[in-house]
Amino acid sequence: MSRPLTCCIALCASLWSGAGWATPDPVAVVKSEVLPGFETLAEKAQVLEDAAQADCSPDSDALRAAWADAFDAWVRVSHLRFGPAEVADRAFALAFWPDTRNATPKSLQGLIAAEDPVVESVEAFGQVSIAARGFYALEYLLFDPAFAQESHYSCALTRAVARDTSEIAEAIFVDWQTFAQEFDAESDRYRSTEEALQELFKAVTSGLQFTSDTRIGRPMGSFDKPRPTRAEARRSERSIRHVRLSLEATESLALALAADAPKVAAEIREAYEKAFAEIDAQESPIFAGVDNPAGRFRVELLQAAVERVRTVVGAELGPELGVIAGFNSQDGD
């Protein structure tokens, strides 16, 4: 059994102390690396809401395209799960995955069976189980044969989820306008530039951890028991795509943090390049090959390349910034 030990404290050595620490301006990093992503998410989610309103049928090309664009935008900010995304369960409601309890189909089935009128009000729908909301719930409604059938109620449900998604995306973006100021000087939340930078650094490390352990690790399972059906968003064949998008996003943030440290930046870039090359080498968009030796080997190489990125970021960028990885929500089992 593996119940991996989950501490993620790596103490920085103060051997470097005083000399040569990079101190990028956290406010500038937020402006270039955080705000645009949430703005795009808000815009794309609005398009999704409008598309569902115009045509709620599961095979609507316009609706599926709008959902895919908005989902892309989410994955690009999915490592930024702090501050406005953490308020009122917003990130969880947008993206409840992995779903080890099968809670998403169960919750959707419960709403449909009861024809629960909760779909009629934006406010009431905000109280519904996170498992029946957001991008992954919509994936079931649009792509799963058990759900993707047009009925009066499923149409109302699709519209409700799309509208709720748009509301949440908008709320996160609006709140970020003011929250960005918390990264300035000594706010209440971050007592020093280092604490502000640590939050951004943690976004990189926890984003990489999620991609490696969960997006890639879950379908891998073990050699004796590969679990291809655990691949993220496999119904819409987006699994590998999410790995790529999330790596692009954390690379961009890591490089912004390493702006004053060209040597570290070069190492980071090189590690990411290798990871992207391993993505290009994958044959299945949904990790379908994990149950045969050749396919599994390719996925193992990809995971190793992402692990290499984690090591470089943890061992090089952290000390450069003078921060520790700290705790994140993935600690625990």
Added chain:
Amino acid sequence: MNHHLTGVAALAIIAGPALAADRGAVLDTYADLAEAGYTDAAETAQALRKAVDALVTNPSEETLMAARTAWLASRAPYQQTEAFRFGNPIVDDWEGKVNAWPLDEGLIDYVDAAYGGPSDENEFAALNVVATPNFTLSGEDVDATEITPELISDVLHEADGIEANVASGYHAIEFLLWGQDLNGHAFGAGDRAWTDYAQGDDCTNGNCDRRADYLVSATDLLVSDLEWMAAQWGEDGAAREALTADETAGIVAILTGMGSLSYGEQAGERMRLGLMLNDPEEEHDCFSDNTHNSHYYDGMGIRNVYLGRYERVDGSVVKGPSVSDLVAEADVELDAELRGKLDTTMEKLGEIKAAAEGGFSYDMMLERGNAEGEALVMGGVNALIDQTRSIERAVALLGLDGVEIEGSDSLDAPGAVFQ
């Protein structure tokens, strides 16, 4: 533990104000707390074993109630040991045997029709070993005609590589004593009848002899697992030795245990997720409705570790130099801040406990739209998140002593959250 004064002085010159020598004493206290905690858990589990014996030899309403009471009594010391879990690989690798959760209880015994059958995630979710002496597991024929501790630990536990196949530990025993809680979000816990253990014609739900064998074997296993862990923290125990091998790594292990339990595990997986899913089964002690105590004593365990003080089941106190002392030496304000936040958490978890004991049980708090329940649970969640921030500050403070942790990469391999 003796420290030569000259050694202390020499280290102080190199290491600055945080005395390296103090750290050894802090680690000793921590290991003493762990030893006392696991010993208390083992002894209360032995009492549970006696109560289980009385139940199966003389099944009655009274003996069932006595066994439930003994189970509840053992939870309080055990939960306080959870602060030792993250940060100590010996504990973390072992923990799943005694406290794994959530479980697909249909693996063990009969369940309500609404439970469903095998799921996409778990083919054996409804195996029902109590009623099934022979079955095939991952291609192998299993002979379960005799239900033994070995069958439970070596064959059934995490069967087919699925973590939800929890065959041993507190929650398996809890299910066998209480049964499923079929009250949804309404008041009430599991209501297994004592006749599930009656022999002969009085037996309800079938296979009472095998059910009794399962309960006895699972409890034997719990006792031996807890005794084993108590020994790991004894004078020459492996856990104590691993902790004290490197003083700075040991302090990191202490703070890691506090932070990981506070944030990812308790605030996230155990509390906030259940609230967000509105699922009445998303409570840690879901059969017995004891979750309020489970959360409360987890929080208390974190505070015990920081303050270097544990009140044992018999009322005696184990205490000594603590991480709090180390932090205070370097930054008295941060120590006050962290102690204050740990106290706030205990107040908030205490409010949940008081409400539950007053009839507003934890699964009722999880209901969709239950604002009062949400406020109570989120009070605990927010306090735990808040204390994690101060724990991080303590890590940064104590870490700046010129010592790099070797091998921290191997520690930094977490499982996914919210699985």
